[in-house]
Amino acid sequence: xxxxxxxxxxxxxxxxxxxxxxxxxxxxxxxxxxxxxxxxxxxxxxxxxxxxxxxxxxxxxxxxxxxxxxxxxxxxxxxxxxxxxxxxxxxxxxxxxxxxxxxxxxxxxxxxxxxx
Numbered sequence: 001x002x003x004x005x006x007x008x009x010x011x012x013x014x015x016x017x018x019x020x021x022x023x024x025x026x027x028x029x030x031x032x033x034x035x036x037x038x039x040x041x042x043x044x045x046x047x048x049x050x051x052x053x054x055x056x057x058x059x060x061x062x063x064x065x066x067x068x069x070x071x072x073x074x075x076x077x078x079x080x081x082x083x084x085x086x087x088x089x090x091x092x093x094x095x096x097x098x099x100x101x102x103x104x105x106x107x108x109x110x111x112x113x114x115x116x
Contacts, residue, residue, distance in 0.1 A: 028057045028077055033065050037083070041069040041092075054079075062100065069108065078114065 031054040035046025044050045046067075047060075054060040054076045062081025068088055075093040079085070084102035087110050097114035110116075 028059065030061055031058045032061045033063055033067060033081070035065070035067075038066045039068070041067055041074075042071060056095070059096075064101075069110075 029049070032048040033046060034048050035043060039046050042053065044053055047053060049055075049058070053074065056075045057077055059077050060079040062079055062083060062085065064082045066083040066086070067081070068086040069090060069092045070088045071090040073091045073093075075095065078094050078096040078098045080099050082101040084104060085100040086104040086106065087108040088106050089108040091109040091111065094110075094112035094114060094116075096112075098112065098116050100116075103110075103116070
């Protein structure tokens with residue numbers, strides 16, 4: 001019988017503890033736009049999830065505000081609103097159907113698995 005080193009046992013215990021503390025899988029959340037009209041997606045104070053931007057499990061609720069995605073790479077569940085959504089840089093990926101009142105693409109990428 002081979003014996004594992006204390007280093008391997010200690011790491012296995014640390015990983016198990018980390019998984020137990022994480023609370024399991026990330027739950028979907030509605031994240032609302034609370035910023036001013038015609039502002040930028042990457043400003044965390046524009047979101048109800050402040051200090052974080054909407055994430056992979058989140059639905060971004062834009063309301064009637066005009067918003068601009070200008071940089072970075074981000075995946076979200078969906079975005080919904082009636083204002084104009086502009087993509088001027090970066091890559092935004094959505095995994096479920098999304099809708100906006102208007103779409104302006106001047107640079108960057110908008111990709112997704114759901115209908116837009």
